[in-house]
Amino acid sequence: MPDRAPQPVDRQLPTDEARDLISLVRDIAQHEIAQKAAEEEDAGRFPREVFTLMSRSGLLGLPYDSEYGGGDQPYEVYLQVLEELAAARLTVGLGLSVHTLAAYGLAAYGTKEQQTEHLPAMLGGGLLGAYALSEPASGSDAASLRTKAVRDGDDWVITGTKAWITHGGIADFYTVMARTGAEGPRGITAFLVPGDAEGLSAAAPEKKMGLKGSPTAQIHLDGVRVSDDRRLGEEGQGFAIALSALDSGRLGIAACAVGLAQAALDEAVAYATDRQQFGRPIADFQGLRFMLADMATQIEAGRALYLAAARLRDAGRPFARQAAMAKLFCTDTAMKVTTDAVQVLGGYGYTADFPAERYMREAKVLQIVEGTNQIQRMVIARHVAGPETR
Template identity: 85%
Template sequence: MPDRAPQPVDRQLPTDEARDLLALVRELVQREIAPKASEEEEAGRFPRELFALLSDSGLLGLPYDAEYGGGDQPYEVYLQVLEELAAARLTVGLGVSVHSLACHALAGFGTKEQQAEHLPAMLGGGLLGAYCLSEPASGSDAASLRTKAVRDGDSWVINGTKAWITHGGLADFYTVLARTGGEGPRGISAFLVPGDAEGLSAAVPEKKMGMKGSPTAQVHFDDVRVPDTRLLGEEGQGFSIALSALDSGRLGIAACAIGVAQAALDFASQYASERRQFGHPLADFQGLRFLIADMATKVEAGRALYLAAARLRDAGLPFSRQAAMAKLFCTDAAMQVTVDAVQVLGGYGYTADFPVERYMREAKVLQIVEGTNQIQRMVIARHLMGPEGR
């Protein structure tokens, strides 16, 4: 069955500029993304040309400073753009979120000279970024990472392997967290590494159950040399930079999750209205009506939660706990909503002829990336009750 563009969502947007921006995104989705999303995902094609278009349209730098080519948009608006993109194709929405995450360290902690040199190309010059924190032996326990950066004169030499890197092997730049000192979080620093650096290579992409169009690969650093001018922030500040990025990145994942859930809800609702059994549309049966009502409630609640966290961020207030809550709730909601969408379609939902099985496979990874939902519960509990073992 041909892909359908997502149904318009009633949104409360803060400015006329934001409303125009969302209209532009919806037009781009209907023209460039939705019509071929299932076909390209099944073929495992990454839409690099589409990311160039997004960059040209100013959609890869929305939450960053206009001085360097960004869109100067509040997170409240940026996240709703991500939701619209993810509803059409998660590879695109998540790809924009990862790119934004990769820009965070430079935009938030780089010097003015570093920002002026690199940010314009990263935000609007067609470049694509990747974020390198996880490793084969350190996923949730990111502070135990082993990749090392050793100072050599006015340069750093990086050795190690990063794992589960979205855009691995395709990115034009990598924000890399590496150990420059002793054990623990205080020995970690952040670097901006060009994608064509000598000694940098990527493994064959992972074979995933979903998001087949989005390459996820190990990235190897073999005596990769970068100048000291590509150290971001202070030496030893890398872990706090990473945590800052992840708070914002978790909101991106939450928005993407609601996009996938909205797409599943839209498709299931329309199918139930059109499909007839026992002489009536499926939508006439109370059991199914209640199921879809519950799906819609989860979507609306998730959207409200991530937007509330975004507004705290935009106001300059602490939002780490709310970001963890949004990531936890929205991704769990997306998993349940997509499972229920498959159930609404019955046997057809289990076939690749309809997109709801793809939504279900895609929703699963959102419960894992940028901190598993078990980690989110630990973060939330720590904010409420302090660390364990005090």
């Protein structure tokens, strides 16, 4: 059964330009994404043509500087675009969030020359990015990564394996964190690696529970040579760049989670108002009405939380604590709401004829990516109670 078109959310947008942007995104979501989402996810097909369309429409660089092809949009607006796209198909919303994450290191820490050379193609030239921090033996403990970059004249030679890379094998560029110095976070440096670099290859995509249309794969770097002008920031600054990127990236995941939850609620409401039992719609029964009310309330709370964090970011104020809270709450909400949506649909919710079961499978990964929700609780606790004593 094809997915329903996303239902319009009553948004408080700061400018007429932002309202026009959301209208454009809704049109793309309805006509280019939602109608094919179920079929393409089932087939495990990545919609590269949608990302090409978004690039031509100016959607791949929304929070970045227009000098380099970006959209000059505040995070408050960009995240609502992500929510709209994720409601139509999570593969697309998450893909845009990852692309934005991959471009962050260059946009925030690159030199003027690096930004002028690379950002226009990344933001509006049809390129697709990937972010390469995790490894087979270093996930939550990212500072223990083993991929090495060794200086060779004016070049760096990178060797190692990255794991759980969204867009792995199809990305045009990778922001890669590699060890250039001593053990620990201060020995890590960031590099911008072309997707077609000699010695870079991808393993077969992982066979996942959900998000089957979004390729996730290990990336092998076998003596990949990049020039020093592809180093982002200073030597040893890579881990700080990675953490800074993740603060913003977690807001992207939060917005995607709210979009997914909204899609599940819309499906549950449509089914409950149409399904007849005991001579009336099941939406008339109090037990089910209370479930729908709780789902809607959790979604609104999540939306308010990620927008509040975004506004702090836009104002140049610290927002890491709020970003962790938003990622934690919104992704837990998505898991709860999608599970309840399956329950509302009953037996039909457990079949692939309706999208509720796919939403539930997709929600799970949002509690894991870009820092598990257990890591988010650690981050929040450190802000609240200070660092752990040893």
